[in-house]
Amino acid sequence: MVSAQNQTAKVAGVVLDENNQPVENVNVSYQTKTSSTDKNGFYQIVVPANQKVVLVFTHTSLKSITVTLQLKPNEEFEYHVMMNDKAEQLSDVIITSNRRRVQGITSIEPETIKTNPSAMPGVESVLKALPSVNANNELSSGYNVRGGNYDENLVYVNEIEVYRPFLIRSGQQEGLSFTNTDMVQKIDFSAGGFQAKYGDKMSSVLDITYRKPTKFGLTAEASFLGGSLTGEGISKNKKWSAITGIRYRDNSLLVNSQETQTNFRPTFVDVQTNVNFSPNDKWHFSFLGNASQNKYNYQPLTRQTNFGTIDEPIALQIFYEGQENDKYQTLFGAFKSSFSPNDNNNYRLITSVYHTQEQEYFDIFAAYFLGEVDTNIGSETLGEVTFSQGIGTQLNHARNDLDALIVNAEVKGTHFINLKKHQIDWGIKYTRENFRDRIVEWEVIDSAGFSINPPIIDIPNDQPYNPYVGPLVPYQNVRATNFIDIDRISGFAQWRTETKLGNSDFWITAGARFHNWTVSGDGISNAKSQIVVSPRAQFTLKPNWDRDMVFRFATGLYHQPPFYRELRDLNGVVNPNVKAQQSLHFVLSNDYNFKMSKRQFKLVTEAYYKSMTDVNTYTLENVRIRYRANNNAEAYAYGLDMRLNGEFVPGTESWLSLGYMKTEENQDGRGFIARPTDQRLKVGILFQDYMPNLPNMKLYLNLVYNTGLPGGSPSYADAYVYQSRLRDYRRADVGFSYVLTERNNERPNGHWLKRFQDLSLGFEIFNLFNNQNAITNTWVRDVYTKNQYGIPNYMTTRVFNVKLTAKL
The missing domain is CATH 2.60.40.4130 (Immunoglobulin-like)
Structure with missing residues (x-):
């Protein structure tokens, strides 16, 4: 740049x-x-x-x-x-x-994110209202794009790639996303067909730029869910500037609304700073730093989930003992220097270090009762289990520790040629990843006194009529210790030009990436050095029409070389020769600007198809992904996205999103089945309004509807046998804000509100209609009928929040 x-x-x-x-x-x-x-x-x-x-x-x-x-x-x-x-x-x-x-980039204003009512505030909360982005977990910052999973999305801050923790398995353990909204200047998002200058992931790019302060400022927010404080300033000679933010989050209000009764107070805190130094017009230096700590102490007590049908209502009652103690500590630092010898050339050096220490310790004993529910109105036992048809216990144990260090060094260049009609970008990057991982995780299931073997052990068991002589093993048992190093060299070259096609404007962007990696470490002797090349191209046409339309076609190969988690199979064993997953993108889009009722609107329509090979299949448990690490599948995804945004109410920007997507995979040639992210229909509405007679009062509404995801399968089970779906995801969050500083320019000098740029008091209702949305299934086995029931794990109910926002 x-x-x-x-x-x-x-x-x-x-x-x-x-x-x-x-x-x-x-x-x-x-x-x-x-x-x-x-x-x-x-x-x-x-x-x-x-x-x-x-x-x-x-x-x-x-x-x-x-x-x-x-x-x-x-x-x-x-x-x-x-x-x-x-x-x-x-x-x-x-x-x-x-x-x-x-x-073909979607731009989102930081102000939209700050005012958007969401149980998990941040950039991701607004992304989830886009037609191509899906998620059914309001406690997670994770999202999937056009059939991909949470690991397939690139996230950059100031051109620096950022990472997510590895061991987190539940959205309620996350607390905070990396991005501090109060520090953001610009947000760009691409859902596919993106340029070669972006890295090696298969689904999407989120490109965030933090702002450079131009004066002193202070922003604060406090609510029932936590608070934040951000300060910024600039030196007298304008050469130094800095912005620093601290955030605290307590999810107790949200988690305590779930079905499982707990003694639980998860806390999350992070500090971020961005320092800039410009000694002259040619040089610019910056530092981005982040330190965060998530503490997740969880002690479940009881749970009752009602499911089944009206004619045959069933309930699952669980009584817990034990607790879970998790901790995630991350440190991140990046240094960036930029040199511009003249207006046509720019060179950048970017170095970064990411260190995470994570522990996941739990021992949770659960005694469960599966039975019929009393539905007789007026009965003293209404809603209670009156007849048990399944009784059992379950013990889950884990002592998982992970220490990861990731170091990056990258050089980039940008050059303009022939009066800036041509732009050339290039870059080369070296990455060293070091992982020290210990996994000790097992689960024992006992039903009516009989220990249940995993499905992979097929030994007849007809107790009590005959003694069982087979092995006594946990239903699930994962034990592994991995010390792994991964060395990567990647790079790209890209050319962009603007020309004429008749009387129409025409843009071409073409480029390619390469990525070479080698896995080494204790016990790794057969690792091969692998390399992939990813050519990509985008073509854009703006016809010389009275109507303001832009047409765009993008295609290319998108490889995803395996990260550590993708190398580790269901048993925790590392396969060093896992191949890069490959996705061939075809994206055709239309961007139409028009006026309606004398107000400006934009309609963006995109049709896409993705053909995927060497797919690394996985199971999804809440937000934890467990890969099979065998590249044994092929897959596809196709769909249509539409987004209309503009001034539905004069002076405001709102949008309506509609998306259809289908994605399936074929494992070992057995036929196509739905992928875990096969989210079919999506509707999203982000709406802003105000009261003409009371302009201080603002309304913000966030509506999302998704058809149900596949419900998953029990551990070790055959995914082809379990093809049921969760119920549709329906959620409405609404926020009301009374802006005390509205029309501040009409107040006399010296008025106490004049010192504030913004002072607002907000009231939010999460899950306005109290819908029961499920994230996954808990699988319970009935020893008598040999059936396994998928018990939905419901998310948060209706929750109220109050917040105060001030900006000087």
Whole structure:
């Protein structure tokens, strides 16, 4: 990226009133720069490039309008404004450079994330409202994109790849995602067909940029779920700037609403800082650091889950003893230097270190009763189990420890040629990964006094009529110790050009990646060095039509060389020769900007098909993925995504998403079955509103509907036998915010609210309609009928939250 120092762009357009008549003497301002419209309503103003710019349009008799822009150097951006005297604007109308339209990137404003009501706040909460992104766990920051899993998504902050903890198996153990929303300037997301400059994952890219402070600021938030404090500032000589945030999270309010009664208080805390130093126009240095600690102490007490049918209601009652003590500590530091000898060349050196220490210790004994439920209204035992048809116990034990150290060093370059009509990007990266992992995990199941063997042991057992002479083994037993090193060298080269195709604008982006890796370590003697090459291309056409449309086609190979968790099979044994999974993408999209009722809207439609080979199949337990590490399958995914966003309410931005997706896999040539992420139909609504007579009161609504995921299968079971689905996922979160600083510009100087940029009091309702959403099944065996029942594990019920937000 070329340095933004001393680079500018131009914004020009016409200001009209609601009768489409030009408006004269409209003041257009950015910080200290101002311009005004002439008698034809025309204006133009020069603004800085490669940074967020806020333009304000004001007039003596019309309501003001604020627009946020981010333009590339020398870009001439055309923006027309319609002003009236009725609608008070709620927040910024977001306009971005055509560059993102050309690349097929979805841009999300940080303000949308901050106001979005969600049990798990952050960037991911808004991503889950997009048509291509699916998740049915409101306690997790994990998401899957177009049939992929949680491990198939790239996440960058300031061009630096960030990682997730490894041992976490439940969303309620996560607490916080890496990204601190109060520090974010820009969020870009691509759901497929992305460029070669991005890394080696098969599904998506989330590219986040933290902002560089331009003045002192302080942001604070406090709620029933925790709080955060973020401070930022800049030195007097403008060469140094820094932003630091600390967050604390307590999920007790959410977890205690679940069916399992517990003694439980999970706490999570992290500190992040981003420091920037620019000694001159040519050099820029930055440091990004993060330290986090998740403590998860869990002591379950009781649980009752009702399921079955109206005619045959069944309930599972469980009484627990024991506890779980988990701890996840991560340290992350990255140093980035950027050198721009001139406007056409830029070089970057990026180094980073990630260290995680994780422990997962638990001993939980569960006594369960499976029986019929009393449904007689008026009965003293209404809702209770009156006849037990299955009785048993289960003991789960784990002593899992993991210590991982990941070191990266990367050099990148960007070059502009022939008056910036051509852009060349390249990069090369070395990664060293060291894992020290101990797994001791077993499960014993006893039903009516009889120890149950795993399905892989097929020995007749007809006790008590005949004595059992087979082995007594745990139902599940995983024991392994792994000391593994992985060395990787990867790189890319990419070319982008803008040209004409007749009278239409045409863009081409073409490039390729390579990735070489070798696995070594104790007990590894047969590891092979492997290499993959991934060519990719994108073509974009903007016809010279009256309608503002852009068409885009993207294709390419997307390899995913195995990370440590993908090398480890169901028994914890590392297979060093697991191949890279391969996905061939075809994406065809249309981007249409239009006006309706004199308001701006955008409709984005994408059709896609992915053909996958060397697939590393897996089982999914909440958010824990356990791979088979054998590349024994092929798979496909196809679908259609549609997203309409714009000013459904004047001065606000909302969107409606609709997606259909089907993904299946074929293991060992046995035929295609649904993959664990086969989420078929998706509807998402993100809606903002305000009260015209009470503009201080804002409304934010987040609605998600997904058809049910596959329900999984018991341990060691054949996935082809278990093809049931969970119930549909339905969730509505709503937030109300009373903005005390609304119309602060009309208050007299010296008013106490003038010192705040924002001061808001919010009230949130999570799971507004109290829907019972399931994340997985617990499998219970009835010794009498030999049946196994899939008991849904329900997520959170309706929860209320109050929060206070202040920004100086």
